[in-house]
Amino acid sequence: MFHALRSPGTLAVTLAAAGILLVTMGARQSVGLFIGPINSSTGLGIATLSLALAIGQFAWGAIQPLAGALADRHGPRPVLIGGILLLAVGSALTPFMDTGFGLIVSLGLISAMGSGAGSFSVLIGAAAQRMPASARGTASGVINAGGSFGQFLFAPILQGLIQAVGWMGAMGALAVMSLGALPLVNRLTGAATAQPHASSEPADTRGLREAVREALRDRSYLLLHAGFFTCGFHIAFLVTHLPGEVDLCGLPPSVASTSLAIIGLANVAGSLLAGASIARYRSKHVLALMYASRTLLIAWYLLMPRSAAVYYVFAAGLGLTWLATVPPTANLVGRLFGVRHLGTLFGLTLLSHQLGGFLGAWLGGLALTHFGDFSWMWYADMALAAAAALLNLPIREAAPRTATA
Numbered sequence: 001m002f003h004a005l006r007s008p009g010t011l012a013v014t015l016a017a018a019g020i021l022l023v024t025m026g027a028r029q030s031v032g033l034f035i036g037p038i039n040s041s042t043g044l045g046i047a048t049l050s051l052a053l054a055i056g057q058f059a060w061g062a063i064q065p066l067a068g069a070l071a072d073r074h075g076p077r078p079v080l081i082g083g084i085l086l087l088a089v090g091s092a093l094t095p096f097m098d099t100g101f102g103l104i105v106s107l108g109l110i111s112a113m114g115s116g117a118g119s120f121s122v123l124i125g126a127a128a129q130r131m132p133a134s135a136r137g138t139a140s141g142v143i144n145a146g147g148s149f150g151q152f153l154f155a156p157i158l159q160g161l162i163q164a165v166g167w168m169g170a171m172g173a174l175a176v177m178s179l180g181a182l183p184l185v186n187r188l189t190g191a192a193t194a195q196p197h198a199s200s201e202p203a204d205t206r207g208l209r210e211a212v213r214e215a216l217r218d219r220s221y222l223l224l225h226a227g228f229f230t231c232g233f234h235i236a237f238l239v240t241h242l243p244g245e246v247d248l249c250g251l252p253p254s255v256a257s258t259s260l261a262i263i264g265l266a267n268v269a270g271s272l273l274a275g276a277s278i279a280r281y282r283s284k285h286v287l288a289l290m291y292a293s294r295t296l297l298i299a300w301y302l303l304m305p306r307s308a309a310v311y312y313v314f315a316a317g318l319g320l321t322w323l324a325t326v327p328p329t330a331n332l333v334g335r336l337f338g339v340r341h342l343g344t345l346f347g348l349t350l351l352s353h354q355l356g357g358f359l360g361a362w363l364g365g366l367a368l369t370h371f372g373d374f375s376w377m378w379y380a381d382m383a384l385a386a387a388a389a390l391l392n393l394p395i396r397e398a399a400p401r402t403a404t405a
Helices: 008-029 031-042 046-074 076-096 100-117 120-128 133-179 182-189 208-216 219-248 253-277 283-303 308-321 326-337 342-371 375-392
Strands: none
Touching: 008 031, 008 076, 008 100, 008 120, 008 133, 008 182, 031 046, 031 100, 031 133, 046 076, 046 100, 046 120, 046 208, 046 342, 076 100, 076 120, 076 133, 076 182, 120 133, 120 182, 120 326, 120 342, 133 253, 133 326, 208 219, 208 326, 208 342, 219 253, 219 283, 219 326, 219 342, 219 375, 253 283, 253 308, 253 326, 283 308, 283 326, 283 375, 326 342, 342 375
């Protein structure tokens, strides 16, 4: 599986990018642990705190194409350093915020934009420009797995810190932990690794605006956006409302937390498998299979009795494709348009993902309010997953042996 990463330089770049994503995604995915303690401390209310985090979801997606464009124009180093510093500053400021607006600024904007600037679009784009085309698929899977492992690693550490030193101390520790990613930026973007394989591909002389205009007129790119929108809808609905679904079934909260941990671990394997698969098969077929599997998995879940064992199996199945859609999606963008403007173009695709995520989280709450359960959301999720599987099939993509990853 890792044969393509045998070069020491390629492996170092891949692991550096994975380490940075471990920190930025681990911090972002664990912020929900602070909702209860912050609410108990400030009395602002769950609705106010949820609004701050919802704004953070959108801000994380909105910054992706902007950060990608800056990285494409000025290089990834200043963007990654700035993103990590913003993440640390936002975390450090949060304990001093005692109003809803203050939390929107610190958690919803500063931290979220910092995490987004050090996330998929910049990291995968930077790594792709520093390795041969044959290694990019596997590398993207390893990088993505780093983010999944960060979700698994940060949650228990921060939960333990909250219990030991309180949420303010834990948030301060998170700021310090975020700074630990700074040394990895040098390894990813250092002069020794910059552009060693650029001569293996035709030079891309298009400007950024021209590249974006060309992409937005491309039917395959728009179909890819539609499928990734569905992925965001699916993930945000589940990560936001799975605990509520577990509670409706009369099961203890530990079932929900264990299920989320299983999702994180399973996604490490799923990301690695996705990275290896796109080196052998068309990315559009890998994506179609992932989305179709979600349709079948949800159907199975709805037919089964609600028990802890069912949730754990369901979580393991979800985890295999959770964010494993990122490597084939980024790979398709690179195949369609090259890697020169990959940070920007993939960033726009991630923005589509987060728009779906906003709707998945918001509509799930409306469904529970109006119908008392999530039944209609499960049906909608199944329909969207099936549609995404079909939408990926017409995407224009050459076979891996003739394409430029």
